[in-house]
Amino acid sequence: MSYxxxxxxxxxxxxxxxxxxxTCVVEGRVTLPTSDSAPVVQQRYEIVxxxxxxxxxxxxxxxxxxxxxxxxxxxRTVQLAQxxxxxxxxxxxxxxxxxxxxxxxxxxxxxxxxxxxxxxxxLGRYRPTDLPVPSQVFDLPGLVTLRCEIxxxxxxxxxxxxxxxxxxxxxxxxxxxxxxxxGTRVLKAWISSKATRARxxxxxxxxxxxxxxx
Amino acid sequence: MRCLLVLLVVLLTLPTRAEDxxxxxxxxxxxxxxxxxxxxxxxxVSGAVTLEAYRGHQGNPGLVFSESDPFIHPRLTLFxxxxxxxxxxxxxxxxxxxxxxxxxxxxxxxxxxxxLRYTPQGRGISVQIGQFATVIGNxxxxxxxxQNPFVGAPLPYEYLTGAYDERAPSGLQDLGPGAGxxxxxxxxxxxxxxxxxxxxxxxxxGGIEYAVELKNAGPSSRPDAWPITEVGFSHPAxxxxxxxxxxxxxxxxxxxxxxxxxxxxxxxxxxxxxxxSDYRQRLFSQEFSYEWRHLQxxxxxxxxxxxxxxxxxxxxxxxVESRYKVTPQLFLALRWNRQTFSTIDAGASRxxxxxxxxxxxxxxxxxxxxxxxxxxxxxxNRPSGDTSEVGVAYAVQYCLRF
Numbered sequence: 226m227s228y229x230x231x232x233x234x235x236x237x238x239x240x241x242x243x244x245x246x247x248t249c250v251v252e253g254r255v256t257l258p259t260s261d262s263a264p265v266v267q268q269r270y271e272i273v274x275x276x277x278x279x280x281x282x283x284x285x286x287x288x289x290x291x292x293x294x295x296x297x298x299x300x301r302t303v304q305l306a307q308x309x310x311x312x313x314x315x316x317x318x319x320x321x322x323x324x325x326x327x328x329x330x331x332x333x334x335x336x337x338x339x340x341x342x343x344x345x346x347x348l349g350r351y352r353p354t355d356l357p358v359p360s361q362v363f364d365l366p367g368l369v370t371l372r373c374e375i376x377x378x379x380x381x382x383x384x385x386x387x388x389x390x391x392x393x394x395x396x397x398x399x400x401x402x403x404x405x406x407x408g409t410r411v412l413k414a415w416i417s418s419k420a421t422r423a424r425x426x427x428x429x430x431x432x433x434x435x436x437x438x439x
Numbered sequence: 440m441r442c443l444l445v446l447l448v449v450l451l452t453l454p455t456r457a458e459d460x461x462x463x464x465x466x467x468x469x470x471x472x473x474x475x476x477x478x479x480x481x482x483x484v485s486g487a488v489t490l491e492a493y494r495g496h497q498g499n500p501g502l503v504f505s506e507s508d509p510f511i512h513p514r515l516t517l518f519x520x521x522x523x524x525x526x527x528x529x530x531x532x533x534x535x536x537x538x539x540x541x542x543x544x545x546x547x548x549x550x551x552x553x554x555l556r557y558t559p560q561g562r563g564i565s566v567q568i569g570q571f572a573t574v575i576g577n578x579x580x581x582x583x584x585x586q587n588p589f590v591g592a593p594l595p596y597e598y599l600t601g602a603y604d605e606r607a608p609s610g611l612q613d614l615g616p617g618a619g620x621x622x623x624x625x626x627x628x629x630x631x632x633x634x635x636x637x638x639x640x641x642x643x644x645g646g647i648e649y650a651v652e653l654k655n656a657g658p659s660s661r662p663d664a665w666p667i668t669e670v671g672f673s674h675p676a677x678x679x680x681x682x683x684x685x686x687x688x689x690x691x692x693x694x695x696x697x698x699x700x701x702x703x704x705x706x707x708x709x710x711x712x713x714x715x716s717d718y719r720q721r722l723f724s725q726e727f728s729y730e731w732r733h734l735q736x737x738x739x740x741x742x743x744x745x746x747x748x749x750x751x752x753x754x755x756x757x758x759v760e761s762r763y764k765v766t767p768q769l770f771l772a773l774r775w776n777r778q779t780f781s782t783i784d785a786g787a788s789r790x791x792x793x794x795x796x797x798x799x800x801x802x803x804x805x806x807x808x809x810x811x812x813x814x815x816x817x818x819x820n821r822p823s824g825d826t827s828e829v830g831v832a833y834a835v836q837y838c839l840r841f
Contacts, residue, residue, distance in 0.1 A: 265472065265483035265520045269530045269552070270572060270580045272565070272641045272648050334687055334730065338767050340809055347767035349732030352687045372809055418465075 248404040250433040251426070255286040255398040255414045264378035266310065283396045284417075286438075287318045290402070291411040291423070292366075292387030296322045302360070304328055305371070305381060307335045312371060312381030318391040318415075319363060319383060326360040329353045336374035343367025343385055350375070368418055384415055401433075414438040464810060467841055482521035487840040489514040489584050491541070495832040512541040516584070528556045539631070539662040550666075552634050564642035570665060572632040573658055574639055574650035574680045575694040576739050577726045582632045588762040589802045590816045590834040592631055594776030595741045595756035599625040601780070601792040602745040602752065604661065604701050606708035607718060610749045611783040614792045626659040626700060628722065628743045628756050628778075633658045635676065636667040648682040648692075657698025657720050659743075664702055674699045674715050678722075688731045696722040700745060710748065719746045733764035752792045753781040760800075768807075774800040795823040811839045 300322040306313045308330040319325065329335045330353060337359070338347035343366065348359040363369065363385045373379040384391075394400040407428045414422045422438045474481030494509040514536035521529045532552035538544040539551065554569030572579045578596060581587055591597060601615035603624040608614055637654035656664040657676035664670045676698030684690045700720040709715070720743060727738040740757035756778035764770050780793035802816040813835070820830040 263474065263478070263481060264468075265481050265522055267483075267485070267518070267520050267530075268528065269518075269520070269532075269554075270582075272643050272650065332687075340767065340806070345767055347733070347764060349764065350730050350735075351732065370809075 249407050249428045249430050250401065250403050251288075251405055251412065251428065251436055252401040252433050253288075253399075253436040253438065255288060255394050255400065255416065255422075255438040257284045257286060257394070257396075257398045258417065258420075264380070266376070266378050285316055285396065286394045286398065286400075287316065287384050287391055287415040288394065288400045288402055288438075289318060289386050289391035289413055289415070290388050290405055291413055294320075294388050294390070296320065297389065300324060300362070302326060304358075305383070306330055307337070307373070307379070310376050310379060312373075312379055314393070315381045316393060317381070317383045318393060319385055320389045320391075321364055321366055321385055321387055322362065323385075324360050324362045325383065326358045328358045329355070334375055335379075337371055338374055339369050339371055341367065341369040344369045344383075347374075382418075412436055464841060471841075480521065480523045482519060484517065484519050485841060486515065486517040487584055487838050489516065489836060489838045491590060491834065491836045493541070493832065493834045495830065510541065512537060513546075526558055526560060528558065530554055530556075562642075563644055564640065566638070566640050568638045570634055570636040570667070571639070572634055573629070573654070573678060573696075574641065574652045575629060575633070575658055575678050575696055575722070576680070576724055576741075577682075577690070577692060577728050577737055578739065579632050581737075584836070584838050585812070585840055588760075588770055588772035588804055588814075589774060589800055590814055590836045591800070591818075593739070593758040593760060593774060594778050594796070594798050595628045595739065595758065596631050597627055598756065598776075598778050598796065598798075599627055599793075600659075600743075600745070600752075600754055602626050602659070602700060602720070604659075604664070604705065606705050607701055607710065607713065608747050609710055611747055611752060611792070612785050614745070614747065614752050614783065615785075615790070623661065626661065626720075626745075628741045628754060629658040630661055633660065633665070634662070635660060635665045637672075637675070646684040648684065648690075649680065651677070651679045653677055654698075657700055658696050658722060659700050659720050660698075660702075670703055673703060674701075682726070688729055690726070690728045692726040694722070694724040694726070696720070713748060717746060717748055720744070721746075734761065735763075736761045750783070752783055754793060755779050768805055770804040770806075772800075772802040772804065774798075774802075776800065797821045797823070810841065811837075813837050 302324040303319060304326045305317050306328050310331060327337050329351060334350040334352060336350045339345060344363050346361050351359055366385050366387050369383040369385060371381040390402060390405050392400050392402045405428055407430055410426055410428050412424050412426050424436055426436055428434055471484040491512040492509055514534060517533045519531040534549050534551055535546060537546055552571050554567050554571040556565050556567040558565045578593055603618060603620045604626055605620055605624040635654035635656040637652055639650055639652035641650035654676045655667055655670050655672050678696040680692060680694040682690055682692030698720055699715040699718050701715055701718045722741060722743045724739055724741045729736045738759040742755050744751040744753045758774055758776040760774040762770055762772040776798040779795045780791040782789040783792045799819045800816060802814055804812055804814045806812040816834045818832045
């Protein structure tokens, strides 16, 4: 049996779908805060100090198209790991309904918890070998602050959005957001819990649109 | 008193619901952190404001030296943590309160801990020098106000025996209550975290943890003896701990300590021909801990002897403690404590040199935010023998850390 007719049919479907929902690119730069103070690891009663200075990610921002947009039929699963006594990444944007796994790659216990109204949970103490990897589904939009009960300096943020169109800037604030549906959209740059900037933009299909957040 | 009550109300109403990091907390942390532009060093000041209230503490064998009932004890604790390059770590703990053990003293500033730790890269060992907590046992790791699920310490760390440090007893019959010494001179098996001054070497190799320390005062010594300015190294105390962790969840350990329990000022009271080495405290302890998910369990058993001319007075003390996290914000903790004393010759008869006691502690901890919590504790104390009345004590504590 020849698969050629099926391939033609599939290609036609993809092309027609693309034509029905053209997507655009938005790019630009977010001015990030200069603060980059790394926490001091408190280990007064440790048997042996953890060697070296714990690295933290420099400040970054999340650029996203304000929703709501319909949720994906099959919600995604993403990971936010604990490695070298730090959350990696320290800033994670997700769409509502996403499941986040919290693997432990250190040779010690971690205890991820959140008191944030958008998601209140406590995973308890778990080892790197504990399976299945502890996870949570984030159903409500908002900012979730993650901490580790054992390692006070550990901190991470999950930004739960009603939008699948988001991207994290690089350390210089540059971003490139692809696949944005055209139209009049509110583009937001989340910089910190105290600072979110917004711009209403007309997104069209002709080339990348540059939007800066000074 | 009125000011303290106002402070308590203010503290309790500040963070009334669990929420994200308050902006004042973020700003404060940032303001209290300094670092070199090239990252060669960084330092951070942090702390905790604590307000405790005790009721019925006369029935509580804890180290509360006050006649007031209820007794209210405010405390400000300040920490300085510093990383100097990749191998040096230093910390300082200072407190503003009415004494290390709550008492009737006026408010004052005290330096409780300071230490410099050297951790050569890749060796798995640390050397630490300064005034810092003992290496003995497993309670020290959770003794600070935020980690400790109870307001007070386990019984072996605060229940006074019949041994004392301000003068040399002439024999076993001199031990016990009624020896004519100040109440504060009586010693527990281990005095809280025992922040004596000295040097320690600790390390980890696979599942084995080890630590040895040489301090200026032994584990039962009281806070007055810990600073090097008060008690020198004329009678050093040796302590060691060995622990095995077959699995991250489980830890088994042994500790040993050998020291004199007398203060140097007791030299003038030594009987003729006697030396400080005739007044030794030997301590041997076993420990167990288990933690997984929302449950933590700790247990320790101490066997200690206090030598006097003509014999040794022995005591055995232990506890089993557990903490369970019911919700992300609510913990419950339960502790069973027991201490027994050997019998000694007391004139024509034999008597125990301390009061055997069993104590139950029940506590609930509620965390309003990741940095503020409230504890409530009920203690039932059941001494045996002639004083076999049940004493119930209550304690509450509010802590706001920054």
